Amino acid sequence: MTQSLVCPETVSRVSSVLNRNSRQFGKKHLFDQNEETCWNSDQGSSQWVSLEFPQRVHIAQLQVQFQGGFSSRHSRLEGSQGEEALRKIADFYPDDTNALQTFSIPPVKVDRLKLTFEDTTDFFGRVVIYHLRVLGEKAE
Template sequence: MAASSVICPEMVSRVSSVLNREAKQFGKKHMFDGNEETCWNSDQGSIQWLTLEFPHTVKVSQVQIQFQGGFASQKCVLLGCSRGEELSQIAEVYPEDTNSLQSFFLTETLLDKLKITFEDSTDFFGRIIIYHLDVLGEKL
């Protein structure tokens, strides 16, 4: 079966921060809305992160991220776990500081929760801006 998006309305997402706490304008929902004019914009800080909790176990094979150039992460650590377990590292990826959609292929991993930490921001203040985030794989 071909990989497809495992992002769904029942998924619970959390982020480390939102610029000036203006969730309506810069909130996490904008990473998933398909609108190229909207984005999640973190507040400043050294390491930003996001978590995705899926309603069903998923087999993840790829993560796609579109940063705003100048506000990208130079290193992303992906952690995952099954329900009731502790997060453990599943991959490190090294995005480019670009506006392009970037795809990161993973060893297929079964999980219920995914956490991505954004380390080494290209922004002096540690802000991260993401226009699009998708997780590809299979819903089990």
């Protein structure tokens, strides 16, 4: 059964936060299910979000809701198990829209994920994400 894999024990990191204002634009807003909060990166050529799960998980889908005008034309998903180096799982190509977008992921079991947002639609390289969901199952 597919479920959200991000839990309170999941360790998340982000490349940057707009004006270092974590209270208003921090990473916690990626997963809070609140329509009025978001993670807002600072400017830069490549923004990213990394996740370390408390146990091995089987990823099935990724859901992302950008703010139109602050999305990524090309994104890369990487993952690893244990202390392995990250390896590419998939490239995906989001639309520049406010809609929640769902991307199917090739079957993979990981402990760590990294989403890199390249080629942003914002001239300064900022990314704004209202919702980020990693869906799948806990691995046996």
